[in-house]
Amino acid sequence: MSLRLKLKPKTEQKIIQVILYSFTSIAVLVLVFILVVILKNGLPQLSLEFLTRNPVDMGREGGILSTIVATIFLTLIALLVATPLGVGTAIFLTEYTTESWITRVIRFGAECLAGIPSIIFGLFGFILFVNKLKFGWSMLSGGLTLAFMVLPTIIRTSEEAIKAVPEAYRLVSFSLGSTRWQMVTRVVLPSALPGIVTGIILSVGRSIGETAAVIFTAGSALRLPTSVFSSARTMSVHFYIMAKEGISMPKAYGTAAVLVISILLINVTTYYLMEKYIRRKK
Amino acid sequence: MTPLERNDRLIRIGLLMIALSAISILAIITVFIFEQGTPIMFKYGLKSFLLGRDWYPTEQSFGLLPMIVGSLMVTAGALIIGVPLGLASAIFLTEFSHRRLTRILKPVIELLAGIPSVVYGFIGLMFLVPFIRENFGGPGLSVLAASIILGIMILPTVISIAIDSIRAVPDSYREGSIALGATKWQTVRLVVLPAARSGIVAGIILGMGRAIGETMAVIMVAGNAANIPDSILAPVRTLTSNIALEMAYAGGEHREALFATGVILFIIIMILNTLANVTTARQRRK
Amino acid sequence: MKTRGIIVRNFSHYYGQVRSLNNINLDVYRHEILGIIGPAKSGKSTFLACLNRLNDLIPGSRVEGKIEVDGQDIYGPDVDVVALRRKLGIVFATPVPLPMTIYENVVFGLRLLGNDERRELDRIVEDSLEKAGLWNEVKDRLHTSALKLSGGQQQRLCLARVLALKPEYILLDEPTSGLDPISTMKIEESLRQLKKDYTIILVTNNTKQAARVADRTAFFLMGELVEIDETHVIFTRPMDKRTEAYLEGKFG
Ligand SMILES: Nc1ncnc2c1ncn2[C@@H]1O[C@H](COP(=O)(O)OP(=O)(O)O)[C@@H](O)[C@H]1O
Numbered sequence A: 001m002s003l004r005l006k007l008k009p010k011t012e013q014k015i016i017q018v019i020l021y022s023f024t025s026i027a028v029l030v031l032v033f034i035l036v037v038i039l040k041n042g043l044p045q046l047s048l049e050f051l052t053r054n055p056v057d058m059g060r061e062g063g064i065l066s067t068i069v070a071t072i073f074l075t076l077i078a079l080l081v082a083t084p085l086g087v088g089t090a091i092f093l094t095e096y097t098t099e100s101w102i103t104r105v106i107r108f109g110a111e112c113l114a115g116i117p118s119i120i121f122g123l124f125g126f127i128l129f130v131n132k133l134k135f136g137w138s139m140l141s142g143g144l145t146l147a148f149m150v151l152p153t154i155i156r157t158s159e160e161a162i163k164a165v166p167e168a169y170r171l172v173s174f175s176l177g178s179t180r181w182q183m184v185t186r187v188v189l190p191s192a193l194p195g196i197v198t199g200i201i202l203s204v205g206r207s208i209g210e211t212a213a214v215i216f217t218a219g220s221a222l223r224l225p226t227s228v229f230s231s232a233r234t235m236s237v238h239f240y241i242m243a244k245e246g247i248s249m250p251k252a253y254g255t256a257a258v259l260v261i262s263i264l265l266i267n268v269t270t271y272y273l274m275e276k277y278i279r280r281k282k
Numbered sequence B: 001m002t003p004l005e006r007n008d009r010l011i012r013i014g015l016l017m018i019a020l021s022a023i024s025i026l027a028i029i030t031v032f033i034f035e036q037g038t039p040i041m042f043k044y045g046l047k048s049f050l051l052g053r054d055w056y057p058t059e060q061s062f063g064l065l066p067m068i069v070g071s072l073m074v075t076a077g078a079l080i081i082g083v084p085l086g087l088a089s090a091i092f093l094t095e096f097s098h099r100r101l102t103r104i105l106k107p108v109i110e111l112l113a114g115i116p117s118v119v120y121g122f123i124g125l126m127f128l129v130p131f132i133r134e135n136f137g138g139p140g141l142s143v144l145a146a147s148i149i150l151g152i153m154i155l156p157t158v159i160s161i162a163i164d165s166i167r168a169v170p171d172s173y174r175e176g177s178i179a180l181g182a183t184k185w186q187t188v189r190l191v192v193l194p195a196a197r198s199g200i201v202a203g204i205i206l207g208m209g210r211a212i213g214e215t216m217a218v219i220m221v222a223g224n225a226a227n228i229p230d231s232i233l234a235p236v237r238t239l240t241s242n243i244a245l246e247m248a249y250a251g252g253e254h255r256e257a258l259f260a261t262g263v264i265l266f267i268i269i270m271i272l273n274t275l276a277n278v279t280t281a282r283q284r285r286k
Numbered sequence C: 001m002k003t004r005g006i007i008v009r010n011f012s013h014y015y016g017q018v019r020s021l022n023n024i025n026l027d028v029y030r031h032e033i034l035g036i037i038g039p040a041k042s043g044k045s046t047f048l049a050c051l052n053r054l055n056d057l058i059p060g061s062r063v064e065g066k067i068e069v070d071g072q073d074i075y076g077p078d079v080d081v082v083a084l085r086r087k088l089g090i091v092f093a094t095p096v097p098l099p100m101t102i103y104e105n106v107v108f109g110l111r112l113l114g115n116d117e118r119r120e121l122d123r124i125v126e127d128s129l130e131k132a133g134l135w136n137e138v139k140d141r142l143h144t145s146a147l148k149l150s151g152g153q154q155q156r157l158c159l160a161r162v163l164a165l166k167p168e169y170i171l172l173d174e175p176t177s178g179l180d181p182i183s184t185m186k187i188e189e190s191l192r193q194l195k196k197d198y199t200i201i202l203v204t205n206n207t208k209q210a211a212r213v214a215d216r217t218a219f220f221l222m223g224e225l226v227e228i229d230e231t232h233v234i235f236t237r238p239m240d241k242r243t244e245a246y247l248e249g250k251f252g
């Protein structure tokens, strides 16, 4: 306070500007530093062999094929479950009801679910899927756990996308003799598709990067998974174990690079879709 | 009722069932965690869990106080580091920088929100931990390391939500203040930030939730000793790490005690969620 | 000679507690163009929406009294609302092409019925666009986005989309309010042709348009039907002073 009183506003503004500028630089540089380190150390490790061979000797040798396969399938299971639930919820909230205590309860549920830490999802998936339902450590257990985790994201993005569809389209569809369901499937969903896809891609990114919820539900077997009941190790889990146990830093960097590049690609796609979609709407 | 109306009603009921999935999942998770975790808390007494300092789970000693304190310490540390950096970046990018710079940097920052937490933890382990050990002493694996890594991890969240809420302040506010002869910074401090406050607070609470719930990154840099740290250079174990570190081999009461850890974490998170909901609801009403 | 198609008796409509139509009584004859004129907010759009029950979609919407279409009480039990809406096609003030191709816009209503027979759809598309006076302009780009058409073309596309459903009645809600004079002329010309096969209710904010194309004209004011008569009677010897005042431009 006293400092502020002594300084001329112009001087104060100059000082603040310098502070803000340096803080912003620090924030951006740190974030970029992480990216650069991973890519600089990881990219040299990448080769066709790294991507197409299974890990050997706990990952000291060989590639990461089985972990890529596991990641893809786990994500697929998660989306197959979460997408219908999420989009269905969004359709109900926007097209089949008016605001009421039910919608408030539903939204509250989704918002709380979004805030639950992944380790809790992991605990829950472990008890329910691995133990009670006897799926064991498996891609099914992991996929279902991830589905629950990404559900709020899909609900929120789908709802936003559906709300952005002009009201006039609905009126026209009804006036041409459509039922509500026909209106939803033939007019609303096609128009909202880019937004819905955005949410799905966002969820893919989250599933790929998740470790805590997966390690206790899908396990960490290094074999190439053969069925949904196989235990499997995703890229994130593999990377975690290799880094934590110090198995092989070069291979860990390589895995991290694949992980980060896939996620960045996914996020860039999402960003592009969102921009395009929003620009089109405006 | 015509067949069409009947059909419509069936679809509506079907969709309602689907729409109840999120809240049902929330309910099931709550029930499971509490069902697994509370019996042991009552068996040995709530007090010994919440205030006990000794965690020897194989010898019926389940004191979670070190982990509760640990979680609160690293979360507070993350906020001390992440909030000033994040807020300053958001203010700079919205009010003081060229539009073009903001157009480039905001997406970059948001993209970085997608970097998996294990990667943050790994970078912390490779660079930050040795740096702390060599320059400040101690094992390096510490409250400080965990706080810094978590502070960086919440940056994208804090920045992007703060930018959105600062942008939502109408330009007429700024023009009014500038017209009265205020400098840009005075305008920001006296007009813009107060108007954007609840949005910014909601972003901070979200970041706080992310910090307190983070597991893998913390495990990699925190050292994980189940003691109340006596300095920021001492190792620390959080509630989340406690679960993740021992889950793989725990059985019997040990496992139940890990679920009890989950219960406490769950309650803390729910309180934060409710706070965030209340603040955003207040923002919306305005 | 004159058969009655629509009979409206003691009909009122409410949005929640607010009455928007008050005790309307009128008949619509087959194969006429009934013009409806009146200042803004006098209930003209609401009246059209009541005829094909689009007002059902508005929460709090409520009706009293009776409307019969071809002898059927449309607010009675067991009414197939979807079929009713096909029978009374509507064109809105702002043209709203759906975000798909021109072709798909026209066949939208047919596909809803499960009609996917390519040859038949092609025929109906040509026929409907022809009747709406748009065929020559778009026949070479049927499979391009309808959103790229001009405003006037879009409105004729909306008319074609309704015609494709083979409705009995065509309701038009100020269809030319946003259009240039040439597009307006084209639509008016189509309406005169369509009269042979359809019954048309044309709401218009342009009294001259009613004078040009309507056989009979109804004047709505603040939710009430002030008077309805042959168009030339309304425009030359109206019975009610309010009608006269409106036609002289005394209401906003
Ligand atoms: N969706 C609605 N909800 C509530 N009131 C409405 C709605 N639509 C129209 N109204 C009201 O009903 C009255 C008649 O409106 P409308 O039928 O649109 O008149 P017009 O088409 O003659 O301009 C007006 O007072 C209007 O404000």
Ligand SMILES: [Mg+2]
Pocket: C041, C044, C045, C046, C173
């Ligand atoms: Mg109107």
